Amino acid sequence: MSDTNTSGSAPVKKNITRRDVLAMAGCGVAGLVVGGALASWGVTQESIASGRIELRTTPTKMIVTDRARCSGCQRCEMMCTLKNDGRVCQHIARVRVWDNYYWGKSADTGDGSFGDGKGACEFTVEHCKQCADAQCVKYCPVHAIYADEKTGARTVDTKKCIGCGMCSQACPWNMPRVDTETGVSTKCISCGRCAEQCPNGAIQFIDWQDIAQKIIDEGIVRTTTAVTA
Structure with missing residues (x-):
């Protein structure tokens, strides 16, 4: 996101993370939903309660999936x-x-x-789900899954992975899968390609910087805590 915007309010500083936004807003993700800060992305109490919207977060992104789309x-x-x-x-x-x-x-x-x-x-x-206490990480016998420093996404080190499939068995959602051609496990690294290519906008990867700008524009947080110095 650029350092300028058309809303007339001050721009947020670069490299805003989930922790920064929640500290700025003084509430958790649930508070952002209740306060209406995420409504422009289709995230409301009603859409979540109905099962239409599912919300997941990483340190750099908010991932929104919409069943109706x-x-x-x-x-x-x-x-x-x-x-x-x-x-x-x-x-x-x-x-x-x-x-x-x-x-x-x-x-x-x-x-x-x-x-x-x-x-x-x-x-x-x-x-x-990019779990905080990820079972795939915990049960990997060779410690081949780690949290990427930049994105926070749990990532497979293909040089260490032995293709045993323990990560897939340990995951409650069976998300990691062993590639039979390469012999190593695969899992989501939150690259966002799926969202870019979805023709209906059913998947959104939202930068926390954009959410920070939204809560500033709506007066949910004082701009002095987030503007560029």
Whole structure:
């Protein structure tokens, strides 16, 4: 984000992190939601309570997935592997849609993706949760998964990984996957390629700097705590 903006308020300093924003606002992420600071990105109490919106945070990004916007096209999966693995291989995609398709209880129930039941065209977009106490990290026998210093994302060191699959088994959401071609584990590093390529805006990677600017513009925080010196 640049040092200038068109809103007339002072610009926030560069390299704002999650910790900076929450300190500036004097509340947690839940407080930002309740206060309406994230509404312009579709994040409200109602959208979260309904299950439409899922919110995840890393030190540098807020990741928002919107079930109502996902058409199930799987472009995110394809683009993820194309960028990170050099080929399209949705089995090892770091973002998952296909795994969460709901086809209905049976052919004649009228529910699921082929029926007319409520939510028939809403698909769950699953991301790595980037857990603070990550089980994949804890159970890796060779300590091949670490937190990237810049992004905070849990990342696989491919030189150390032995492809045992313990990270996948330990993860409650089965997010890491062992690539059978390379013999090492793959997992999300919050690169944002899936969001860039989603045709419907179902995935958003929002910079904390943009959120900081929003709470300044709306008067949620004093600008003196965040403006460039």
